[in-house]
Amino acid sequence: MRTQVAIVGAGPAGMLLSQLLHLQGIDSVVLERRSREYVQQRVRAGVLEQGTVDVLRDADVAERLEKQGHPHHGVNVQFDGERLRIPLSELTGGRTITVYGQQEVVKDLADRRERDGGRVYYEVSDVSVDGIDTEQPVVRFTSDGSTRELRCDYVAGCDGFHGVCRNAVPDSVRTTYERVYPFGWLGILAEVAPSSEELIYSNHPNGFALHSLRSSELSRLYLQCDPRDPIEQWPDERIWEELQTRLGTPDWKLREGPVIDKNITALRSFVTEPMSYGRLFLAGDSAHIVPPTGAKGLNLAVADVDRLARALTDRYHNGSTTGLETYSQECLRRVWRVQHFSWWMTSMTHRFDGPDSAYDRRLQRSQFDYLCSSDAAATTLAENYVGLAAV
Structure with a gap:
């Protein structure tokens, strides 16, 4: 097999990159170890920055987003029941955030790539990346029981924290920065109308809580917890009791409803440098992870692939490699700004135990x-x- 850009990972980063390249007449093949159904059903982030919405519009995949997304002009920060609204649009010249689930973004991208005849291989295994320091990298993988070779000009590693691409960068040139937080988030998806039109970040003596939403009928809520807790220790009754305690105010109460999904996620910060080596370019969670407090993971991934798509377009259309050569440096400027903001939001809103x-x-x-x-x-x-x- 032959393509111009091999993309490992069919999450939002990989699929968006494939779509952006397609619009510029650049061929790509996407490889994903999970099934399409699994990828599209993963409940993940849902807060889109203004810039992310703009990129999705440019990629011509924002039709459902425009109809079903919820633009927010403010966000609430709460301390011991005292709530402060931050007027986002008023303070930023009209910029907004939009609540629209990451799984919906992936569905939109997958549907569009399918309509356009994009080559996406799901449920592949034994993926390996070779020759990234040559002019003809090779990605090997197994699909439908057969071993295949995908020859390409460039490889985009969009395969997440546990993927193979990051480890293809030699240890001698790779530096890792990491912080593991002593708490996690218990997240639930509930069939109940949101109790607030805007997000609420709450610092309470019992721990952090967040009120968010996915639609006019679905609420997304989070509680700070021990990441080692078995999910069985959090029956629905206990979850709602803690949410009421941590989010409630004297004149405001949380609506409750059936919990249809719940999980516990550990919080960490992670960055690998550089984000490129030879003809391999890392994007999204394969290169960096932020605690979800600042709602930046998906947005960082979109910023990465938008920059990478522009650099590859410049390479194929104009013969210029400047964008590819500066990709890592330019991406990392934004990554570290976002790392700081996410750490700051986390440190301001979570309970830290200890002396x-x-x-x-x-x-x-x-x-x-x-x-x-x-x-x-x-x-x-x-x-x-x-x-x-401007970052």
Whole structure:
């Protein structure tokens, strides 16, 4: 088999890259170890930055997003029942966020690639990447019981944290930065209308909680918990009790409904440098992970592949390799800005146990008070939350 760009991973990063390249007349093949159904049903992030929405529009995959997405002009931060609304659009010149589930983005992309005749191979195994320091890389994989070779000009590693592409970069040139947080998130999807039109981030003595949504009938909610907790320790009754305690205010109560999905996810920060080596380019979770507090994982992945698509277009249309040569450096500028914002949001809103816990909580109170009293502080949060266009 032969293609111009081999893409490993059919999540939002890989499928969006394939679509963006297709619009520029550049051929690609996408390889995915999971089934299409599995990839499209994974409940993941759902907060899209303004820039992410713009890229999806440019990729001509925003028809359902325009109809079903929920634009938000503000976000709420809460401390011990005291709630502050950050007017995002007012503070950022009209920029917004849009709530639209990551799984819906993947469905839109997969449907569009199928209509356009895109080559996407699901349920492949034994993927390996070779020759990335040559002019003809090779991706080997097994599909339908047969071993195949995919020869290409470039490889895009969009295969996530547990994928194979990152490890194809030699240890001698690869540096990893990581922080593992001492808590996780218990996330639920509930069949109940959202209790608030905008997201609520709550810092409570019992721990962090987040109210979000997926549609006018589905609520997405999170609780800080021990990442080692068996999910059986969190029956629905306990979950709703904690959510009511952590999110409630004297004049506001959370709506409850049937829980249709729940899972526990550990929180970590992770960056690998560089994000390119030879003819291999990493994008999305294969190169970096952020705690979900800042809602940046999907948005970072979109920023990566948008930059990579532009660089590959310049290479094939104009013969210029400048964009490919600077890809890692330019992506990492945004990655580290987002790493800092996500760490800051996490440190401000979560309970940290240990000998310094009382001190930490007083610092959090000070941060919240500063947000309440300073337009500059609120603007900093707003600009980072909707996405810094110039990074």
